[in-house]
Amino acid sequence: MKTTQLFTKTRKQAPADEVSKNAQLLIRAGFIHKEMAGVYTYLPLGLKVVEKIKQIVREEMNAVSSQELIMTNLQSSEKWETTGRWDDKTVDIWFKTRLKDDTEIGLAWSHEEPIVEMLKQHISSYKDLPVSVYQFQTKLRNELRAKSGIMRGREFVMKDMYSICVDENQHNDYYNAVIEAYKKVYDRLGIGEDTYVTFASGGAFTKFSHEFQTVCEAGEDKIHLYKDKKIAVNEEVMNEESLKSLGIEAHDKPVEVNCSEVGNIFNFGTDKSEQMGFNFTDENGQKQFAYLGSYGIGITRVMGVIAEKFSDENGLVWPQSIAPYQVYLASVGESEEVRSATDKLYEELMAKGIEVLYDDRDVRPGEKFADADLLGIPTRVVVSEKTLAEASVELKKRTSKDVSIVKITEVVDKLYKSIN
């Protein structure tokens, strides 16, 4: 992609109505556009990042034999009434609307009840199990107060997965496999080291849930880390009873850190299937209640967390795995020689399948460098008369100040190897 063709330009100033770092940077860099409080459009650059995050999640969910589908955003009230969660007093973030015939319907803030109802109709035998399905869907939540840019919006993209197992062992095995799959996801997203499996409230259905909390100054949660025991506990469940059940003693001293919840998984056991009448026939012809699990990852929130965590005073700093482009190619000086050499390099990089953003604008070098930094592209390649005099180009990592000189004949291979 050439900068002159790319939809959206960067801007020097962030809009006054954004305070959170992630939104300021993402807006300045042209990744997102604010529609209203807590509601953002994902522009071409932002969409690329979202899709890359989704693809990593997709690969890891497929690896635990889950199958992708997509549910609807319009939901009937019936499905939620069986669990008592249609009530606005129980779930206070519902967006509700009406059909022309006055039927009240809800806009999806979660898909748990609808998906269980749907699965019920397709599963009747132990031979159908275990099953796991997932989707990437837009969730709509009528939050009283949106905040923190894309980290807590009223409309956001979430991966939610649901597993159905025949018994506790099968279920626990799967649940643990998902925990491992989640760890792989966060590793690949570059936040593995700072992401902790955390004990948290399980809400209405389970005593505890597991959250994946990423250390982040802008996060809304506070967790207590017991590093020696490798246990993290959400502040919301810090009480004697839960600490005792986790084997934490009085002399264990935790470290408190701000975190953002990037994933949350629930072990429902058979509670939910009993409530919703989800059963299947076992080998003996007996009706059994299914074991259910639910597993979420906030796709757009993860993007916000990464934008917050890795950015510096010059802008965004994307991990290579989710950067919108791998290489920022910039020509310095507008001589015919520089121009044609850069054009040629651009074509060669493209031919190798390297995602490159070519800054082909006729602007001063400083502006190109500033934009390369703001956009957070991992590698910057500069072609100028100076470098061409030595048949070379400059290479610079976004995360480093060092500039290396590479022969122009070798740069494509070198980049290809560093990316693949």
Place this chain on the structure above:
RNA sequence: CGGGGUGUGGCGCAGUUGGUAGCGCGUGCGGUUUGGGACCGCAAGGCCGGAGGUUCGAGUCCUCUCACCCCGACCA
């Protein structure tokens, strides 16, 4: 939802005691520039969130309303 704050060209802001809007960035054209967001000139672009009111006259005062931001509460 409680408390606080802000709405003026695309963005960031200024606008004195009310006298029918100004700056920077950005944009277009011309020119000089070209290694960390250059500079000169010209130009386009706003009825001041919306409605009502006071007044000879309202961006400036009053009322209502909408939107947005922050703190808190909330976050199965």
